[in-house]
Amino acid sequence: MNKQDIQFAKLVVMTNSFVPLALLLWDWSRGQLGANPLEYLTHTTGTLTLIFLCVSLAVTPLRKVLAQPWLGQLRRMCGLFAFFYGSVHLLTYVWFDKSFALGVILKDVAQRRFITLGMLSWLVMLPLALTSTNAMIKKIGGQRWNRLHKLAYVAAIAGVIHYYLLVKADITKPVAFGIVIAVLLAYRVANKYLPQWTQRKPVRAT
Amino acid sequence: MLIKKPDDIKSSEITSESVYLNRRNFIRAATLAGTAGASGLLYRRLNPASQKAAAPNAPPNGLNAAVEQVASGYRTAEGEAANSFEDITSYNNFYEFDTSKSGVASASEGFITRPWTVKIEGLVNQPREFDLDDLLKIASLEDRVYRFRCVEAWSMVIPWLGLPLAKLLAAVEPMSNAKYVKFVTLYDKKQMPNLRTDILDWPYQEGLRMDEAMHPLTLLASGLYGKSLPPQNGAPLRLVVPWKYGFKSIKSIVQIVLMEEQPRTTWNMANDEEYGFYSNVNPQVNHPRWSQATERRIGQCTWGNCVETKMFNGYADQVASMYAGMDLNKNF
Numbered sequence: 415m416n417k418q419d420i421q422f423a424k425l426v427v428m429t430n431s432f433v434p435l436a437l438l439l440w441d442w443s444r445g446q447l448g449a450n451p452l453e454y455l456t457h458t459t460g461t462l463t464l465i466f467l468c469v470s471l472a473v474t475p476l477r478k479v480l481a482q483p484w485l486g487q488l489r490r491m492c493g494l495f496a497f498f499y500g501s502v503h504l505l506t507y508v509w510f511d512k513s514f515a516l517g518v519i520l521k522d523v524a525q526r527r528f529i530t531l532g533m534l535s536w537l538v539m540l541p542l543a544l545t546s547t548n549a550m551i552k553k554i555g556g557q558r559w560n561r562l563h564k565l566a567y568v569a570a571i572a573g574v575i576h577y578y579l580l581v582k583a584d585i586t587k588p589v590a591f592g593i594v595i596a597v598l599l600a601y602r603v604a605n606k607y608l609p610q611w612t613q614r615k616p617v618r619a620t
Numbered sequence: 621m622l623i624k625k626p627d628d629i630k631s632s633e634i635t636s637e638s639v640y641l642n643r644r645n646f647i648r649a650a651t652l653a654g655t656a657g658a659s660g661l662l663y664r665r666l667n668p669a670s671q672k673a674a675a676p677n678a679p680p681n682g683l684n685a686a687v688e689q690v691a692s693g694y695r696t697a698e699g700e701a702a703n704s705f706e707d708i709t710s711y712n713n714f715y716e717f718d719t720s721k722s723g724v725a726s727a728s729e730g731f732i733t734r735p736w737t738v739k740i741e742g743l744v745n746q747p748r749e750f751d752l753d754d755l756l757k758i759a760s761l762e763d764r765v766y767r768f769r770c771v772e773a774w775s776m777v778i779p780w781l782g783l784p785l786a787k788l789l790a791a792v793e794p795m796s797n798a799k800y801v802k803f804v805t806l807y808d809k810k811q812m813p814n815l816r817t818d819i820l821d822w823p824y825q826e827g828l829r830m831d832e833a834m835h836p837l838t839l840l841a842s843g844l845y846g847k848s849l850p851p852q853n854g855a856p857l858r859l860v861v862p863w864k865y866g867f868k869s870i871k872s873i874v875q876i877v878l879m880e881e882q883p884r885t886t887w888n889m890a891n892d893e894e895y896g897f898y899s900n901v902n903p904q905v906n907h908p909r910w911s912q913a914t915e916r917r918i919g920q921c922t923w924g925n926c927v928e929t930k931m932f933n934g935y936a937d938q939v940a941s942m943y944a945g946m947d948l949n950k951n952f
Contacts, residue, residue, distance in 0.1 A: 430655050433659040452923055582891075583719070584817075
């Protein structure tokens with residue numbers, strides 16, 4: 415993969431990541447968000463946040479398992495899209511649902527565990543997004559930066575529990591997200607303690 | 621000595637740079653468009669947009685369900701306009717078919733509601749198995765425009781068609797020791813896909829106290845907007861108790877049992893801290909997931925919850941006396 419190819423791969427990821435937003439806006443403009451548009455918007459952006467969190471956490475394991483180091487260069491964008499959809503999700507709640515009524519929102523956050531966890535998940539993503547630039551990596555130092563960005567797991571786990579606590583009876587989807595995150599986390603643990611099981615050397619042309 | 625061999629490839633066969641770049645660009649454009657298209661299809665599949673105004677199927681008993689939607693003229697006694705037929709029939713909680721409210725209509729398409737029998741038994745002098753069409757002849761069907769308040773904090777105004785439950789109960793002559801009424805939904809794995817799951821303890825069942833069941837507001841609905849109920853709304857016969865949260869208004873009823881002890885109810889069995897037996901609409905009793913102080917009136921509140929929830933869903937004048945002296949925080 416040369417630089418141009420990687421640039422192109424990033425373009426592909428970015429285009430695909432904007433597809434859900436484009437379709438959401440398209441459906442919205444045509445009045446096709448159903449009988450309860452606010453709920454549709456909230457559920458869709460929430461699910462997208464979890465999907466992008468899972469995808470960004472899957473990048474490193476995939477890079478190692480497939481021995482394709484260049485994949486690592488797509489991780490930042492996936493993480494930023496998780497933050498983007500998470501922010502739209504949060505905005506839907508504080509703006510469209512609660513009209514910025516701060517008192518009501520704070521009471522909600524304090525009183526309802528699923529909202530507490532959702533808020534926590536977003537607050538954890540915030541510093542990760544802010545420190546995502548190359549300059550910030552340099553400033554913080556690679557190792558410390560890496561440690562900080564392990565918080566992505568905290569954001570994902572809080573996000574899944576947030577979803578789990580919200581559903582009334584059918585826990586299929588939150589459990590599915592939970593399994594994905596558990597597998598990715600298990601890979602990291604295995605990678606740390608049993609690296610010979612999880613890593614292949616990148617194949618080089620000879 | 622080096623002997624220069626002629627090239628294996630004729631120069632005419634070498635792809636010119638411009639063609640090579642063009643092909644490269646073409647492949648890239650195709651990759652972009654192809655993946656974006658696939659992403660779009662995946663999004664649509666996982667998250668279908670609402671299907672606008674799918675004309676309701678003609679119900680099996682032959683009534684034509686082409687329905688006047690907006691200028692229906694159906695209003696509550698307080699003057700609130702009824703929700704559109706489309707909203708009422710595209711946004712439903714009916715877990716036997718689908719746990720997504722927008723998915724119930726398609727999942728319940730073709731639900732067979734004839735022949736249909738309703739067994740009424742327990743503490744009655746005249747237990748009987750009614751054929752639905754006979755049951756609907758016990759009293760004349762009336763239009764009742766009620767507010768419908770879901771425990772999830774959304775609400776609608778729905779023009780039901782039905783008969784007072786009291787009329788049916790009178791026909792079977794309740795015994796004096798009958799204190800409660802239990803209702804049971806159809807249990808048919810062939811028609812209701814989610815019965816294969818253990819999301820809830822099937823079959824769905826609900827209950828009322830005798831005085832609640834006999835109350836003139838309590839309705840057995842067989843239709844809405846003057847036509848037969850569509851499957852997603854609980855065809856062919858459902859309960860409507862307008863001062864209680866929507867899940868009390870059990871759908872597709874096949875059995876009614878009068879009993880002395882309080883029956884167990886499905887949502888209460890699933891989570892007794894959140895769903896009580898009474899489940900009267902009460903803005904003062906907080907639900908762990910939703911504030912019950914306000915509600916989102918579908919079709920009216922564009923954003924947020926624009927309607928203040930009223931005690932007993934606005935029917936306090938008619939029903940509050942039944943709960944006099946009861947601690948409604950405890951008996952939620």
